[in-house]
Structures are given as structure tokens and as C-alpha cells.
Amino acid sequence: MQQGRVLKAHGGYFFVYDATTDKVYQSKIRGRLKQRDVEVIAGDKVKFAILNDGSGIVEERLPRENSLFRPPIANVEQVVITVSISNPDLHFKLLDRLLILGRAADLEIVICVNKIDLVGIKKARKIMEYYKEIGYNILYTSAEEEINLGQLEEVLQDKISVFAGPSGVGKSSLLNAIQPDLKLRTGKVSDKIKRGRHTTRKVELLSLDRGGWVADTPGFSALDITFIRSRELHYFFVEMLNYINQCKFSSCSHSHEPQCAVKEAVDNGNIAQHRYDHYLEFLSEIEEKEAEWWRG
Ligand SMILES: Nc1nc2c(ncn2[C@@H]2O[C@H](COP(=O)(O)OP(=O)(O)OP(=O)(O)O)[C@@H](O)[C@H]2O)c(=O)[nH]1
Numbered sequence: 001m002q003q004g005r006v007l008k009a010h011g012g013y014f015f016v017y018d019a020t021t022d023k024v025y026q027s028k029i030r031g032r033l034k035q036r037d038v039e040v041i042a043g044d045k046v047k048f049a050i051l052n053d054g055s056g057i058v059e060e061r062l063p064r065e066n067s068l069f070r071p072p073i074a075n076v077e078q079v080v081i082t083v084s085i086s087n088p089d090l091h092f093k094l095l096d097r098l099l100i101l102g103r104a105a106d107l108e109i110v111i112c113v114n115k116i117d118l119v120g121i122k123k124a125r126k127i128m129e130y131y132k133e134i135g136y137n138i139l140y141t142s143a144e145e146e147i148n149l150g151q152l153e154e155v156l157q158d159k160i161s162v163f164a165g166p167s168g169v170g171k172s173s174l175l176n177a178i179q180p181d182l183k184l185r186t187g188k189v190s191d192k193i194k195r196g197r198h199t200t201r202k203v204e205l206l207s208l209d210r211g212g213w214v215a216d217t218p219g220f221s222a223l224d225i226t227f228i229r230s231r232e233l234h235y236f237f238v239e240m241l242n243y244i245n246q247c248k249f250s251s252c253s254h255s256h257e258p259q260c261a262v263k264e265a266v267d268n269g270n271i272a273q274h275r276y277d278h279y280l281e282f283l284s285e286i287e288e289k290e291a292e293w294w295r296g
């Protein structure tokens with residue numbers, strides 16, 4: 001039996017890529033897998049057999065490293081969180097939410113600040129300085145003027161990646177710029193808003209010439225973070241990790257408790273105020289959901 005990766009699941013067919021033959025096999029799935037409710041999605045590693053007519057049959061799904069929910073993709077390794085400083089403006093709260101989602105899915109995270117032609121790299125660096133300090137890997141690109149696209153290619157090489165980020169920041173444009181034969185649909189920011197952009201499409205993993213795969217649909221379209229427990233939220237703010245053990249109360253939620261090391265770090269300027277504010281906002285979102293849960 002062969003081993004392969006599902007690139008796309010569509011209309012009852014699974015398109016399975018086998019690296020040893022460098023071929024894609026249009027495959028059906030064994031009835032017993034369906035009976036056991038084993039769901040197979042893009043990104044899944046599977047064992048499959050090749051039939052006489054050259055098509056495949058999926059016999060087994062191998063264990064998943066992880067899976068993203070909306071859109072559904074398995075075994076993603078990396079998320080490229082793409083933003084722009086202007087057109088559209090950068091929203092730190094959305095960025096922070098995406099950073100949490102990336103970490104919760106256990107993905108490597110790269111922040112890509114695109115449309116650098118509109119603001120200049122120096123200004124963009126300044127705006128993103130804090131995120132650099134707390135350890136994030138940040139690229140500054142322009143799809144339009146082809147700035148630093150080599151760095152993006154390097155980051156994507158030999159990995160399975162998904163892009164994420166607000167509409168109109170240039171996710172599709174970046175992919176098209178590094179590999180024109182991917183031919184992703186791009187559009188003007190205003191057109192998309194008018195048109196309403198939530199036409200559901202099937203996710204497909206696209207093959208990069210330099211090795212690696214990238215999903216053709218942005219990840220994390222559901223921005224809900226309330227699956228995280230309130231007492232665990234602080235783990236998702238990387239710069240808080242140095243402080244959370246130094247609070248007076250071991251169960252400190254860093255919101256109202258006295259002698260909170262996190263709050264002190266905010267007061268001293270070691271943790272950015274906006275990040276702490278977002279922590280508190282997310283915390284109350286989560287607590288509200290937990291309260292609902294307890295009320296039944
Ligand atoms: N000035 C400038 N414009 C860009 C750049 N990259 C993309 N654009 C433009 O921004 C608009 C949106 O680009 P898309 O690639 O469709 O953005 P997207 O992030 O894929 O958007 P969604 O598909 O809605 O999620 C298009 O008009 C692009 O031409 C860039 O680096 N600089």
C-alpha cells in the first residue's frame with residue numbers, strides 16, 4: 001500500500017498525492033472508514049491502494065498532528081498571519097486574536113506585514129517593534145512592488161502553511177507574486193466588501209515549486225477563542241509567561257488581584273498596555289461563555 005497526502009476532498013473524491021511517484025490519485029474511500037465516521041480532509045495523511053484503472057482507494061487515515069476547523073485542514077505546520085498597516089488599517093486586537101489561534105493550534109507563526117510600499121519599511125518596523133521584541137518572526141513585504149518576497153518563499157519552503165488575516169491585506173496577491181501559476185483570485189478591497197466574500201469554496205493544498213504546500217483558503221475564518229479556558233488564556237500571551245508565576249496568588253487571573261506581577265509589568269512598561277487590554281477583553285469574552293455553560 002502507498003502512503004500519501006490528501007490535497008483536496010471534493011464531491012466524494014479525495015485527491016491523494018504520493019511523493020514517491022510524484023502523482024495525484026483521484027480516490028474513493030473504503031466503506032468501512034465511512035462507517036466508522038473517519039472523516040478525511042485536505043492535509044490528512046492516508047494509506048491507499050492503487051486500483052487497476054489507476055484510481056486510488058483510501059484504506060486508512062494516519063494520526064493527525066492537528067486540525068483546523070474553519071476551513072477544515074489537517075496537519076498544518078505554519079500560519080502566515082498577514083496584515084497591512086494601511087488599506088486596510090492594522091487592527092491590533094484582530095492580530096492578537098490570530099496570534100492566540102495560531103498558538104492554540106500549535107502552529108509555527110510568522111507575521112507578514114504586507115503593502116509596505118504604502119507606508120515604508122521604517123515606519124512599519126516601528127509600529128511592529130513590540131511584537132518583534134516579544135519574539136515573533138516578522139516579514140515586511142510588498143506583493144505589488146515585489147519587496148522581500150524571497151524571504152516569504154524561504155519561510156514557506158518545505159512546510160505546510162496556511163495564510164490568515166483580514167480581507168484585502170494581500171494574502172492571495174503574495175502567493176500569486178511568488179508563484180504566478182497558483183492563480184489565486186484577487187480583488188480590490190472595496191469590490192470585495194460590496195460583493196460579500198463568503199462564498200464557500202473547497203480547501204485545496206497547492207504545491208510550491210520550491211517544496212512545500214500552501215492552502216488556497218485562509219485559515220481561522222472563525223475567530224472564536226472561547227474554547228480556551230479562562231485560567232489558561234495567559235499562556236497565549238507569550239510576554240506574560242515570564243511573570244505569571246510571580247503573582248501573589250497562584251490562581252491570579254491578572255485582572256483584579258493584588259500584587260499581580262503581570263499588572264506590575266504593564267505599569268513598568270514591560271508589557272504593552274494594548275496587549276494587556278486585549279487580554280482583559282478576551283478574558284471577559286471567555287468568562288461570559290463559561291458562565292453560560294455553568295448556567296446550562
Ligand atoms: N499597494 C499594494 N497593494 C496590494 C499589495 N498586495 C495586494 N494589494 C492589493 O490589495 C487588494 C487585495 O488583495 P488580495 O490579494 O485580494 O487580498 P486578500 O488578503 O487575499 O483578500 P481576501 O481574499 O478578501 O482575504 C488588491 O487590489 C491587491 O492588488 C501590496 O503589496 N501593495
Ligand SMILES: [Zn+2]
Pocket residue numbers: 244247248252253254255257259260261262263
Ligand atoms: Zn497576576
